[in-house]
Amino acid sequence: MISTLTSKVANLRKKRDEPKNFVLEFGEQDPMDIISYAGLKEQPSYVVIDGRYCRTLFISAYPFVANSGWLNSLINFNNNIDISYHMDQVDATRALPKLNRKITELESTKRSMIKSGKIVGPEITDPLESAIELRDKIQRGQEMLFQTSIYIAITADTFSELEKLTKVLETTLSARLFFVKTARYQQIEALQSVLPRSEDILSQKRNLDSSSAALTFPFMSSELVQEDGILYGVNKSNNSLVILDRFSLHNANSIVFAQSGSGKSYATKVEILRQLMQGTSVIVIDPEREYKLLTDSVNGTYIKFSTNSQQKINPFDISTTSRNVIYLSISKI
Incomplete structure (x- = not known):
């Protein structure tokens, strides 16, 4: 028994002392080293x-009333930022006791202020009404509760640019009654x-x-991008191409409406050029002779009726071509 145990220990030591087999071939580099950053320096902010x-x-406070597109100012923030949402559903049996406790606290504060002759402001009435609702x-099963965290990472080439973007973002969100805080001394997390x-x-959760x-x-405005389409313009709601x-x-019919002199003819001519690049056959009825120059520039045929x-x-x-449907129909009569 002792000799068997000694043999097993010797085998374990032998395996421990054996050199590990290298998976990589000589001269190759670990792919993780290729895609990873060279170094990281942490500062408090x-x-x-x-x-x-x-x-x-992270967003530390939200408006009392939510409306459609209330985060559009963040989503359409035209700078180098990354946004991350974390949402976890809260069990109703756990949420209701906490809500009742919060309602009791707010009602007690309200009664105390009324008793002392103070004016009860919206800082008490708004959260109280929201909590009761x-x-x-x-309780009726019409709503669920979610613990929500929203984080925003701003990236810049210089520290001054980072400070500027941070102030712009804080101002933009505060205008919509969102308040953001820098995760000081927790930037890695x-x-x-x-x-x-x-x-x-980081676990900076708020209840929604x-x-x-x-x-x-985040995708309140839809994008219209088709593989074989042509460029019509820019979607002003999210700066995406149409x-x-x-x-x-x-x-496939379309019609162009605009004020006089706003560029209806120009837009139509641009579409014609882009359709020609796609191989589309274009026929223009031109009583005002607006398209003759365009026709000549693309070596088209301009036919004058008079x-x-x-x-x-x-x-x-x-x-006599086989593509003529009328000819084929008549020939079968």
């Missing part, structure tokens, strides 16, 4: 990653919470009902 400055903030809806790993390490949580959905192939729709014109059209001329 930001981190420096490969020479770029990054600061992570939320409790009633949860905050940055990890922003990464798409589904880990809320399901209706308010649904309004945080690329449409109207001939792929059930009805009694003294040398160009004539024979309405009884039938093409």
Whole structure:
């Protein structure tokens, strides 16, 4: 028994002392080393990653009333930011006792202020009404409660630019009654919470009902991008390109409305040029001769209809090509 145990220990020591097999071939580099950053420097309110400055903030307070697109100012913030949402549903059996306790506290504060002759302001009445309404809806099964965390990581090339973007973001959100704070002395944890790993390490949670949580959905404005379409313009709501192939729709007709001199003819001519690049056959009825220059520039055929014109059209001329549907129909009679 002792000899067997000694043999096993010797084998374990032998395996421990054996050199590990290298998976990588000689001269190759670990892919993780290729995609990872060279170094990270942590400061109380930001981190420096490969020479770029990054600061992570979180939303600490929300408006009492949620409305559609209430986070559009954040989503459409035209700068280099990353936004991360974390949402966890709260069990109603756990939420209701806490709501009742909060309602009791607010009602007690309200009665105390009235008794002492003080004016009860919206800082008491608004959360009290919201809490009562939320409790009633949860009891009726009309609402659910979610613990929500929203983190914003701002990236800039310089520290001064980082400070400027931070102030602009704080001002933009405070105008919508959102308040943001910098995760001081927790920038590493905050940055990890922003990464798409589904880990809320910072855990700066706030309670939202399901209706308010649904309004945080970031894609409030739809994009119109079709593979074989042409560029029509820019969607002002989210600065995305409008690329449409109207001939792929059930009805390809379109009409242009605008004030006089606003560019209707120009927009139509641009569409014609882009359609020609796609191989589309274009026929223009041009009583004002606005499109002659465009026709000549693309080597098109300009036909003038008049009694003294040398160009004539024979309405009884039938093409002999197999593509002529009328010809095929007549030939079968």
